[in-house]
Amino acid sequence: MSNHQATDARSILTEDIGSLAKTLSRDLLPVSASQRSQLLSMLANEQLSLAEFSARLHESPAAALQLCRAAGDIARKRDIDVLTLEQACNLLGTQRIRQAIEALPVTEDAQLPAACRQMLLISQHALFQSQGLFAQRMARVWPELALASLLFLAPCWLLARRHPAIFDHWDSHNLLPRIDDGSGPGHDGQWLLQLSRQLAEEWWLSPWITRGLKTLAEHRRQMVRALRIAHDSAHPRQQQLALDNDRQLYRWLVQPANAPLIANGIALGALHTWQGHQTLRWQKLAALYLGSALEDICSLNHQQAVSLCQRRYPEGSSDLWLPAAALPWPDGGRLPQQQPQATRSPDTPAPGKTGKPATPAADLDVQCWRNACQQLLNSPQGFHNLQALLGCATEALHQGLGLPAHWIALYNAGKEQLLVVAAHGQPAGSRVIGQSFACSRNTQWYRWLSENPVALIESASRPELGALLPGPLKLLLGEHRHCLLPLWKDQQLIGMIACDQQSLDPRQRQQRLTPLRKTAECLQKALIAFRR
Structure with missing residues (x-):
């Protein structure tokens, strides 16, 4: 990240959260003309029920967020929660859904900042990870899970669109706060969590989202206790015994609201590397949460990353960083790799041209x-x-x-x-x-x-x-x-x-x-x- 971008990011992080939240609340995330036309066409199709329409809304994160925000205004007055996209559509009705979609600004994807598009891809990846990990085992609450997984980072979409420079700042420090100790998030992480919670509450998003954000900000000790147990993934019996001896921790761990948090943690970790400590911690937590072997969780994660890449970004069509591109596959099966434009500025040196002295060699062992x-x-x-x-x-x-x-x-x-x-x-x-x-x-x-x-x-x-x-x-x-x-x-x-x-x-x-x-x-x- 250039010095100018770093300065921009630091200045954003010093802004008053309340005023910034009000500014972002007035923003609408645009969709492409073809996407809006497709949504309106589906809505006009009398053979397509609202349930079927809402299921397809997961393909358009911007429209899903817009409808949930509109439904949230109604739900707040009735003091009820909006847990699924189908519920949001039923609260609005066909006419207000059409008005909400028509109100979305139209911009072609290439006109959106790459940082914003990368954030949207991360959220779609989180939805796919959630589907692979939880859809079958938690089928009864899958609609709730799907919506919370997709919109968990929604406040960051608008922030990345309005202030793209901040994405590089997050990307170099990891977007979510570290979870390897009980010291709590640093200033940047605390600032981001507070802003995200304020927007999620103002938009009346799913309580599963606000609970997950609250866990990161206020319940980190419980998460750290769970991670310590999850770390010993090679001994599932000892893990179960540890959970049996701490029933309070067990009751917290198995809350459905932790599922979208885990899915987004894995998606964010994969943005950096599949082999990093942060990604592995989220995978181990997922294994503990589901009572599965770590190898099975990793395999599912890789499969879902590939599924996202195949369905959303055919070869040569994306300039974003696709986590699946970092996975090795058998001959003939590897996926295309694209340069991560959103995470490298023109001032970032290419590999081998850092301008810094090379790291000295260590002694032979x-x-x-x-x-x-x-x-x-x-x-x-x-x-x-x-x-x-x-x-x-x-x-x-x-x-x-x-x-x-x-x-x-x-x-x-x-x-x-x-x-x-x-x-x-x-x-x-x-x-x-x-x-x-x-x-x-x-x-x-x-x-x-x-x-x-x-x-x-x-x-x-x-x-x-x-x-x-x-x-x-x-x-x-x-x-x-x-x-x-x-x-x-x-x-x-x-x-x-x-x-x-x-x-x-x-x-x-x-x-x-x-x-x-x-x-x-x-x-x-x-x-x-x-x-x-």
């Missing part, structure tokens, strides 16, 4: 390196998922060989491209994971890789390799010295390791060359065995 490589060779099928296997390889490179920055890419045969699926030590905000570049088998670049088991990219060789390297790869490498190690199976490329050697002196590079080759061999064999 031979025992750590041997243990990690031995684990890759002896039990590749023992990893719960591919990311766990890649994490072991990353540990060998970082902890064992002391390499400060590196990334691992896997080959997608269907698209003939390499996709970065694991990385360590990359510049903040660089979004290396998910980057892809073409690697067709009939290109000179592919043949060059096959002839170089360890390919060194140095200043001296960069000019002659300029025409050889794919453009996106050049951006990833920047001007730094790199070592590329392709991974093969039956003379077919399956992946590649790239290590930044900028901070290594000649002695350190030579010292690490042999164990680096061995690490690549171990990962290569582990990937082949894991895919069988």
Whole structure:
């Protein structure tokens, strides 16, 4: 984020919450002309009931929010809650629904700030996560759950539209407050929670939303207690015993209102990384909440991320960051990766061009390196998922060989491209994971890789390799010295390791060359065995 944007974000965070809430309450989120036309056409269809119409409203978050706000004005006077979109539609009736939709401003998607569109995508992702996790097990209250999951972050949509600069600020610090300790949210998190609660109450949104926001602001100790139990996901019996011994915590945990909170936590965590501590904490909390294995929860999360991507954003149609793009999939099944325009400003340096001195290399830890490589060779099928296997390889490179920055890419045969699926030590905000570049088998670049088991990219060789390297790869490498190690199976490329050697002196590079080759061999064999 540029200095100007950072200043804008800080100035917004010092605004009076009451006056800002009044300003945002007067705002309406626009829809595209085609979307509004489609909604009005469905409403005019006499064969379509209000229940069916309301079910399809989940496809349009802006219209769903508008109708809930309009229904909230009626519900407030009657002192009742609006829990589902069908209830909101029944309160309004066909005529007022049409008036509310026609009142929405019309703007094409491309005209909306990318930050606002990214926020809308996060909320849609949360809805999909909620559907995968809770729809079957909590079928009786699914309509309530769906609405709360979709609109949980609704106040942030309008804030991101009016003040796009603040999104980069949130994105670099995580939108929701941290939940790993009982110290409470910092100033930014407290400010955001207070603003969101005030708007949710003013709009008379579902009480499930206000309860979730209240949990983050005031009931963090209960959440931390639940997280401590959830952390021990490998011992479900001990978890159940701990909950049985704390009935107050158990009664709080199983409240339905915690479900949309969990779904949004997972969606927000996935915006940064699937392997981060925050995402894993939300997944463990979901596993405890549902009494499921953590592996099953992670699998569902990945499936729902892919489902969102396939249904909402066909290949090449979105400039937003799609969490599914960071997931590795079997050959021919990986999803397109798009540059996250909403989270990188023009002033943000590209990977490899940070302008800062490279992180110095750490000392070798031979025992750590041997243990990690031995684990890759002896039990590749023992990893719960591919990311766990890649994490072991990353540990060998970082902890064992002391390499400060590196990334691992896997080959997608269907698209003939390499996709970065694991990385360590990359510049903040660089979004290396998910980057892809073409690697067709009939290109000179592919043949060059096959002839170089360890390919060194140095200043001296960069000019002659300029025409050889794919453009996106050049951006990833920047001007730094790199070592590329392709991974093969039956003379077919399956992946590649790239290590930044900028901070290594000649002695350190030579010292690490042999164990680096061995690490690549171990990962290569582990990937082949894991895919069988």
